[in-house]
Each structure stands twice: as structure tokens, then as C-alpha cells.
Amino acid sequence: MRSIAVASGKGGVGKTSFVINLSLALTQLQQKVLIFDADLGLANVDVMLGISPKYDIRYVLNGEMSLKDIIYSTDYNIDIIPAGSGVVELTHLTSMQKLLLKEQMEEAFKNYDYLIFDASAGISENVLFFFLLGGERIVICTPEPTSIADAYALIKVAYKKHRIKDFYLVVNMINQEEDGKKIYQQLLYVQEKFLPEIKLSYLGGIPYDECVKKAIRSQVPYLLMCPDKPCSLKIKEIAYKLMKYNPQASQGLEAFLERVVSL
Numbered sequence: 001m002r003s004i005a006v007a008s009g010k011g012g013v014g015k016t017s018f019v020i021n022l023s024l025a026l027t028q029l030q031q032k033v034l035i036f037d038a039d040l041g042l043a044n045v046d047v048m049l050g051i052s053p054k055y056d057i058r059y060v061l062n063g064e065m066s067l068k069d070i071i072y073s074t075d076y077n078i079d080i081i082p083a084g085s086g087v088v089e090l091t092h093l094t095s096m097q098k099l100l101l102k103e104q105m106e107e108a109f110k111n112y113d114y115l116i117f118d119a120s121a122g123i124s125e126n127v128l129f130f131f132l133l134g135g136e137r138i139v140i141c142t143p144e145p146t147s148i149a150d151a152y153a154l155i156k157v158a159y160k161k162h163r164i165k166d167f168y169l170v171v172n173m174i175n176q177e178e179d180g181k182k183i184y185q186q187l188l189y190v191q192e193k194f195l196p197e198i199k200l201s202y203l204g205g206i207p208y209d210e211c212v213k214k215a216i217r218s219q220v221p222y223l224l225m226c227p228d229k230p231c232s233l234k235i236k237e238i239a240y241k242l243m244k245y246n247p248q249a250s251q252g253l254e255a256f257l258e259r260v261v262s263l
Contacts, residue, residue: 001112004242005038005134007119007127009150013142014172016044017216018206018235019118020078021223025239027077031113034071035080038130039120040093043083049074050219056082060104061097067108076221081108093126123157131158136242138168138203143179152187156195165198170238171205180205203241206234 006022008015016039023033037045037057046053053072059065072080093101109115117130131137137158141151151169158164169187171180184202191200207230215222223232 001109001115002136003115003117003134004136004138005117005119005130006138006140007131007154008121008140008147009123009152009154010147011121013121013140013147014206014212015121015140016048016118017212017222018140018170018172019116020045020048021221021232021235022239022242023078023114023116024076024221024223025236026114026243028236029239029243031243032111033078033114033116034109034112035078036115036117036130037080037083038117038126040083040126042120045080045118046072046082048216048219049076049080049221053080053082061093061100063100067101067104071108076224079112093129098129123154127154128158128162131164132162136168137164137166138170140170140172141183142173143171143175143183148183148187152190155187155191155198155200159195159198166201167198168201168203170203173208174205175208177205177207204234204238206238207231 006015006019019035023035026033035045037043040057043056051072051074053070055065055070055072057070059070060067067081070081072082074080117134119127119130121127139151139154141147155167158167169184171183174180174183181202183205184200188200191198209222209226209229209231211226211229212222212231215225218225222229223235226232
């Protein structure tokens with residue numbers, strides 16, 4: 001099993017939409033995917049998919065249910081662990097709550113090829129906790145200067161506080177492929193100058209398309225609504241690239257559990 005944490009320095013960059021469509025692209029490559037909605041206080045995965053799970057992570061943290069019992073199977077061949085929305089208490093997990101989640105992960109995750117954490121935006125302890133759980137980490141930004149600056153801030157904090165060194169970058173809502181590459185080069189220049197220990201790899205840029213907005217309003221993944229659009233072709237390319245690049249450190253549930261125990 002490979003675990004991937006996806007986060008962004010700021011909100012509004014299309015992170016959850018990316019997670020959903022990447023997961024769908026992986027299922028089309030015959031992979032079994034579980035999305036863990038790790039934006040615990042402001043859940044969006046269920047909203048974007050137009051579903052209403054009966055149970056969510058609150059039932060686990062309250063001790064009423066286990067992680068495997070709240071897994072929700074969607075019509076898209078993607079399973080999700082739903083989070084609560086508008087619940088302030090979930091935005092700051094206690095040490096006991098983190099331990100409770102750790103204890104139940106092996107049983108919940110053992111049947112999946114990919115576990116994808118949709119972490120919240122920003123640099124909170126929750127974000128860093130799920131970044132530590134992920135064997136791989138994707139940071140998403142857009143061409144907006146504030147988004148680029150916040151993406152760098154997230155990478156910097158993750159390294160300074162927890163010595164996380166490896167990151168992928170995805171640039172969303174670009175006008176042309178060169179825009180994404182330029183932003184990657186900008187971040188790479190700053191990173192190599194001030195944080196030379198970090199490895200930042202470029203996964204790709206996703207073109208802006210009105211179809212994405214339409215898909216979100218319709219609560220349908222854009223990969224299905226407009227499969228031949230450049231945005232959909234790019235998400236498939238990124239999924240294929242991830243499958244080809246399979247670092248040894250990310251292989252297997254056992255490696256994931258070793259990281260969990262070490263936290």
C-alpha cells in the first residue's frame with residue numbers, strides 16, 4: 001500500500017477536487033483507493049461527490065465505532081473515510097485521538113493499494129500529522145503569488161518541525177504547461193538556496209478549464225464529466241507517473257505502520 005498526503009498552503013486551490021480525480025484515475029488503472037478526508041473540521045470530499053455518509057470520523061474519535069466501520073463505498077469505485085464539517089473540536093486532534101487512529105489503521109487500510117489523505121490547507125498540527133503519516137506528499141498551488149508563497153511556507157514548516165524532506169509539486173489552474181514549469185523552477189530556486197536538504201519533484205500542471213467548475217457544481221468528478229479535456233488527460237498522466245515512480249520507502253502496509261508507530 002502506498003500512502004500519499006495532499007495539502008496546500010492556502011485554500012481555494014482545488015486540492016479536494018484534485019484528490020478525488022486523482023483517486024478516480026488510479027482506480028481506472030486497476031488500483032483500489034481509499035480517500036481519508038483529513039480536513040477533519042471542514043470536510044468536502046462527501047460534498048463534492050454528492051453523498052451523505054451516515055457515519056464519519058467523529059464516531060471513531062468518540063470511541064463509538066472503528067475506522068473500518070465508517071468506510072463508505074461510493075459509486076465511483078472509490079472508498080472514503082468521511083470527516084465532520086463545522087466541528088471545531090476536530091481541527092485540533094489530541095494525543096489520545098491520534099493514538100486511537102493509529103491503533104485502528106492496520107485493519108482499516110489492509111485491502112487498499114493507495115491511501116490518500118486529503119489534508120486541510122495551512123500549516124496546522126493536523127496538516128503536519130497527516131504529512132508525517134503519508135509516505136509521499138503532494139503540495140498543490142496555483143499561479144497566484146500568495147498561493148506559491150504559502151506552498152513554500154508549508155514545505156518549510158514541514159521540514160523545520162519534522163524534518164520531512166521529500167515533496168511533489170502540482171500547479172493547478174495554469175493557462176499553459178510552461179506556466180507550471182516556471183513556478184516549479186521558482187520554488188526550486190528558493191528551496192535550493194535556503195533549504196538544500198529538501199527534494200522537490202514536479203508532478204505536473206493542470207490546465208484551467210470551465211468544465212472543472214461545472215463538474216464541482218454538479219458534484220461529479222471532472223474526469224467523468226469531461227474525460228477528453230486537457231485537465232482530465234493531465235490528471236491521468238499524473239496518476240500514471242505516480243504509479244511508475246514507486247519509491248521503496250512507500251511500499252507496503254508494513255512500511256506505513258512503521259512510520260505510524262514512530263510518530
